[in-house]
Amino acid sequence: MASAFARVPADIPRDKLTPLRVELERRLRAAVAEARKANALELYLPMRLAGDVNLGASIIISEALLPARARSDGAADKASAPAEIALQLLSGDTAANMDVSSGEVDGALALRRERVAPAVADRGAEMASRRVDYFVSVPGDPGRWFVAAFSTVGAGDPRDDLADALVEWFDALMTTFRWSWT
Template sequence: MPAEDAAAASTEHSPPVTGYRVLLPSQWDQVPLRNGTETAIRRILDSAFLRIPADAPRDKIGPYKRELERRFRAAVAEAQRGDALDVYLPVMPTSNVNLGASIVVSERVLPRRGRSVSHAEPAELVVQLLSQDGAENVDLSSGEVDGALAVRREHVVEANPRNGAELASRRVDYIVSVPDDPDRWFVTAFSTVGGGDPRDELADALVEWFDAVMVTFRWRRG
């Protein structure tokens, strides 16, 4: 964010927050989940289909397209079930590696419980915001993202084939307080299966990459 924009955002009369922006490499693409979802899905799939080698066996192309579309739509549908705002998915291989990863952005509203949540401890906020998901062995830390209070949570979710999770995954959540509105929180959730083990070197590298992505997070103001 330019210096003059940062200064304006810190004044009493700065416009209200209307959204966010984050910088991602070209291998990743955004699917908005409130408006324009199908248009984005078709654009991304059509682009992926164009990258199929011209000499690929004709009898393999149809099944490949159908499976690619099924998996992509399943990832989008899962994010929609969580009432998310956007999902970001890797749409092109990186260094010949297909990344099993995603970023889901959602918004939470935390009801007041006797006192303003703006005076609560970060750990209390995480308990209230995320107490329903059963996360265990959680690594918590707090700080700021674009000048707003943020809590970072990292943990591993074990495989659960009954719920469609064939592999364990590494999760990193950033829960960020929306400026000037202490009841609203943005949750940016990263998930990766690594190279098949959420604790392997690829998972470690992807978590570091996501932390670097969150450094670019900026509020968008009206």
């Protein structure tokens, strides 16, 4: 967190800077708590300025485990095939309010979902944000999906040029994702 304040001019009084540090730490802890509640595996938050721009963005990595489907006799069957899940997501009611597409990431079926989420001040989201989620089926395990969720406020408008550039960067990151088995 110290690097987030490294570019603050030396002439700013400490009593003005301390409340900002406290607020940044509070928001960081809240973001981590939210990620934990969502069973996130990784949380990435930029803490440095890029030039003179604060990159208001985050990436959360998680795993989605799909339940086994029930057979007509009531017994559990294996998890739905990735193509069936993709079809459900692409044709669901929520797909009407967002951009949903399918493709492949490193040979695995992938879904990309993009939307603008409104501000929800009581949950700490004072600004609307642009969200892009990638759901990538884990090869050889139809019940597991890798999920990468990206969010940005851009430069204050989730549809501005900075938001567009950050979404383009995230798409480039995801399209170059490769599975690695150890």
